[in-house]
Amino acid sequence: MSKFIKKITIIKPDDWHVHLRDEKILKKVIHYTGKFYQRALIMPNLDNPITNCLKSIHYKKRILNSMKLKYKFQPLMTCYLTRFTKSKELRNGFLKKIFIAAKLYPNDSTTNSRTGIKNINCITSVLECMEKIGMPLLVHGEEINKNIDIYDRELKFIENTLEPLRKKFPKLKIVLEHITTKDSVEYVKKSNPKYLSATITPHHLMLDRNDMFIGGIQPHLYCLPILKKNTDKEALREVIARGDKHFFLGSDTAPHLCKNKINFFGSAGIFNAPCSLLCYMHVFEEMNALKYFQSFCSENGPKFYNLPINKETITLIKKPCTIIKKVNIDKKNIIIPFLSGQNLNWSLE
Numbered sequence: 001m002s003k004f005i006k007k008i009t010i011i012k013p014d015d016w017h018v019h020l021r022d023e024k025i026l027k028k029v030i031h032y033t034g035k036f037y038q039r040a041l042i043m044p045n046l047d048n049p050i051t052n053c054l055k056s057i058h059y060k061k062r063i064l065n066s067m068k069l070k071y072k073f074q075p076l077m078t079c080y081l082t083r084f085t086k087s088k089e090l091r092n093g094f095l096k097k098i099f100i101a102a103k104l105y106p107n108d109s110t111t112n113s114r115t116g117i118k119n120i121n122c123i124t125s126v127l128e129c130m131e132k133i134g135m136p137l138l139v140h141g142e143e144i145n146k147n148i149d150i151y152d153r154e155l156k157f158i159e160n161t162l163e164p165l166r167k168k169f170p171k172l173k174i175v176l177e178h179i180t181t182k183d184s185v186e187y188v189k190k191s192n193p194k195y196l197s198a199t200i201t202p203h204h205l206m207l208d209r210n211d212m213f214i215g216g217i218q219p220h221l222y223c224l225p226i227l228k229k230n231t232d233k234e235a236l237r238e239v240i241a242r243g244d245k246h247f248f249l250g251s252d253t254a255p256h257l258c259k260n261k262i263n264f265f266g267s268a269g270i271f272n273a274p275c276s277l278l279c280y281m282h283v284f285e286e287m288n289a290l291k292y293f294q295s296f297c298s299e300n301g302p303k304f305y306n307l308p309i310n311k312e313t314i315t316l317i318k319k320p321c322t323i324i325k326k327v328n329i330d331k332k333n334i335i336i337p338f339l340s341g342q343n344l345n346w347s348l349e
């Protein structure tokens, strides 16, 4: 039936997982998120991570100053947890709405996680405080250990860290960010969505690990958590197509300069902001699940974060759209977006 739908209007979506970076890159990428989304939850993993209120206030100012106010767009800030994070600082930040949530990066798990958490027991008092004040904990859910296969990191994190954590803090609100596996879908699905939810990226809904190697190695498809099996991708697609309220939009748009992606140690991250919403639309249409598109994009997230649902709407029309090939950052540097130069069936009205 949905193949006859030519136009769809939904409540303006929010993106609950965005890397905007800073300075030159920030100035060039922000508009892609601002165009499609009313609010975005900004990840704190800058080269100098956002670890306290003051840094966050300054970063938010830089974000707002970099916007050419063509769109109403609201950045929501997060705090990067380290073993030095003080409960008082977090509580203060949360109560003053400087921070909406705090992010846990396991040490060495991804971009700028050198000061991430090595041992979760070091932040017990911080987690206790977050549970008490209802401040959400966002987790990069991968267990990092040289004996753990990269494809098993997410499951091992659930078994060894997340499950014990939830037993210890049953009322702590947790988002398992960018889930990639069938195991994670099954795990999140059976929880109370008030306390455990998950974001899903467009690339994990559209690709599997084989896609990284079609025609040669494709560095622009390297992200963390790494793309998984086709059966994992199918489980992600099926759960959103059933309208499950545990899952909401978090694109994990993660721009890196091309020279850093194509390198001896290429950076992980996919810059999908120019097409993320169109990709989600594409997947919901393929899954014949357009009736759940709005709840995934615009309702389940605010509900989890206890924030109002947006009042404005956005309209997508069935008209082919070519994704930009590259974003010029300066004379020497470009960023290649997800689906660079490719066509999608839907466009922004």
Ligand code: NCD
Residues within 6 Å of the ligand: 019, 045, 110, 111, 140, 222, 223, 224, 225, 252, 254, 255, 268, 269, 270
């Ligand atoms: C992200 C980045 O580059 O900041 N990279 C990624 O592959 N997703 C960090 C993250 O969310 O893991």
Ligand code: ZN
Residues within 6 Å of the ligand: 017, 019, 043, 252, 254
């Ligand atoms: Zn991310």
